[in-house]
Amino acid sequence: MRLLNTHSIELQDFIGSSVPKYSILSHTWGEQEVSFADFSKCKNEGSERFKKIENACIMARLQDSDWIWIDTCCIDKSSSAELSEAINSMYRWYEMSTDCLVYLEDVKKEALQLVWLSQFSRSRWFTRGWTLQELLAPDHVTFFDRDWAQLGTKHMFVDEISTITGIPPLAVRERKYFRYSVAQKMSWASGRQTTRMEDRAYCLFGLFDINMSLLYGEGENAFIRLQYKILKSSTDESIFAWASNDTRPGTNIFLARSPAYFAGSGDIIRELQSKPYCDRSPYSRTNLGLQFEIRRLAADGNDCLTQPTTFPSLKAYDLFAPICCRRDSLPGTLLVLFFKQWTNSARRTIAYRVHMDKLENIQVVSNASQKDLVCKALYINDKFIFYSPRIGPDDPVWVDGIKKPVASHSGLTRGY
Incomplete structure (x- = not known):
């Protein structure tokens, strides 16, 4: 020094x-x-x-x-x-x-x-x-x-x-x-500017107790790398609790492109009491990207949650998942993320985040049991989310409000 x-x-x-x-x-x-x-x-x-x-x-x-x-x-x-x-x-x-x-x-x-x-x-x-x-x-x-x-x-x-x-x-x-949650601390930086784009991430090292190499010239990837570093040492899922109306190509990813995406996340706190919703395996890094499990709720919205009047129709989405955080003023709820899937020209099933311009809440039911949930594994890369089933052959999957056996739902396949 x-x-x-x-x-x-x-x-x-x-x-x-x-x-x-x-x-x-x-x-x-x-x-x-x-x-x-x-x-x-x-x-x-x-x-x-x-x-x-x-x-x-x-x-x-x-x-x-x-x-x-x-x-x-x-x-x-x-x-x-x-x-x-x-x-x-x-x-x-x-x-x-x-x-x-x-x-x-x-x-x-x-x-x-x-x-x-x-x-x-x-x-x-x-x-x-x-x-x-x-x-x-x-x-x-x-x-x-x-x-x-x-x-x-x-x-x-x-x-x-x-x-x-x-x-x-x-x-x-x-x-x-x-x-304070990751989302709260990110929100403190959401309105701040730096001369170099990479410094939007580098200036947050200390606040998240992160050490990371500097790669000036990497642009927005610096903030993505920072979030991966946070995920490596933290189970705080509020890092996924951001919203943006950014419509540029490649924005439908699971991780935010800048702290500005967390501008509306200042009141989001961690929620660790809502089991089994928050009962997860540890995160791991794979060749497909970051892997972690989510709890996929029944698509008709009747088994494990109740819908506020402003809640969108769950049947419009292929995959949705609660994350273990909530608004500070809304006890008994969890934030939920929405996904759609599509099959590309190589017939690979890919999911992407939708309904990105705002965060929705679900009212959780305290007596929901493990059997009411479907466990999914997500593989996050820079642009899309590959996912695969993590359920037994006799367990049902909810698709468009209809209960089907896993074998009959070919859409939920692993991406390569």
């Missing part, structure tokens, strides 16, 4: 337990930031570009910090190894800092608090992807205006920050993010 001495304004490398206590700067990047490569030159020339670094050092010294970490100049971005280490470690670096100094260049502290609070709520800092972890990871966060006048601390503005970001006040205050 490379730190900047707040007295001498010199950079120094530290390794492991030798890292001293330090402050950390959070800000939005402009066009004239001082990089590691031009740090010495800008310092010696007294460049105007260096003012932000000098002022950050002054404020850190006032916090009794001899060292500060600043992302623009403390990372040698010409080294891919160093950049990868920094991005994978950044959440922890913010978390371990003694205090985080947030510089808001688009806020001016006025005599009337109401005026600058309005600027505060509209600050660009709250719209950037990387600043999400910079808000959440540190315990002590202090905000400064464009002239480095102190505005207040994160704990003073808990309610305002919650209103601006959609993050629950308790999450802002206590940092116990394990309490």
